Amino acid sequence: MAAWQRVIGLFRRRLNKTDRQLAESYLDEAGLFLFNQMSYADQKHAVTVARYLLSEKVDTSGANMSLLIQGALLHDVGKVKGEISWWNRIRVGLIRRYLPRLRDKRAKRGEKGLGHALYVDLHHPDRGAYMAQSLGVDPSVVFLIRHHHDDAKEPATIELALLQSADAKN
Ligand SMILES: [Fe+2]
Ligand SMILES: [Fe+2]
Incomplete structure (x- = not known):
């Protein structure tokens, strides 16, 4: 998704019907609960990542598609709606x-404004994995959520490698 589309997305409210149907066809009740608590911008990003992985642009042979698409839809659930201003x-x-070291330095839990926003950004994989695990989401999907920003040279699973590269492009 282009940067300008992301910015416009910050002001929109609800997913369109086909995006919604995609989420509903891959997620169970717990997954949908988690998906629904994300902002529109994060939901749209998640659907875009999922659609990209379902497209012909990506070679997904050997991957468990149900697991991969659930991971795509839920990877950013640690970003809770309303926590961060646009x-x-x-x-x-x-x-x-552009300034990843500043993010590590300024990230502060509970602080108002930018500090907390940076904290959420830094810790959303662990937070999201914890939330998903608590609701009984498949452990393999929880694994994808927890590790989607890991800086591993060789990702542990084919689904993680695919998710990381799709996330980076969308
Ligand atoms: Fe993320
Ligand atoms: Fe993402």
Whole structure:
């Protein structure tokens, strides 16, 4: 998704019907609960990653597609709706990309504004995995959520490698 589309997405509210149907066809009740508590921008990003993985652009042979698409739809559930203002969301995106060390330094739990936004951004894989695990989501999907930003040279599973590369492109 282009940067400008992401910015416009920050002001929209609800997924369209076909995006919604995609989420509903892969997620069970617990998964949908987690998916629904994300903001529109994060839901749209998750669906875009899932669609990309389902497209012909990606060679997914050997991957467990049900697991992979659930992981795509849920990988960012640690970002809870309403926690970060649209303004801080844009700043966090820029800091993550261009000043990653500043993110580590300024991230602070419970602090208002940018510090907390950076904290959420830094810890959303662990948070999301914890939330998913608590609701009984498949452990293999929880694994994808927890490790989707890991900096491993050789990702542990084919699904993780595919998710990481799709996430980076969308
Ligand atoms: Fe993420
Ligand atoms: Fe993501």
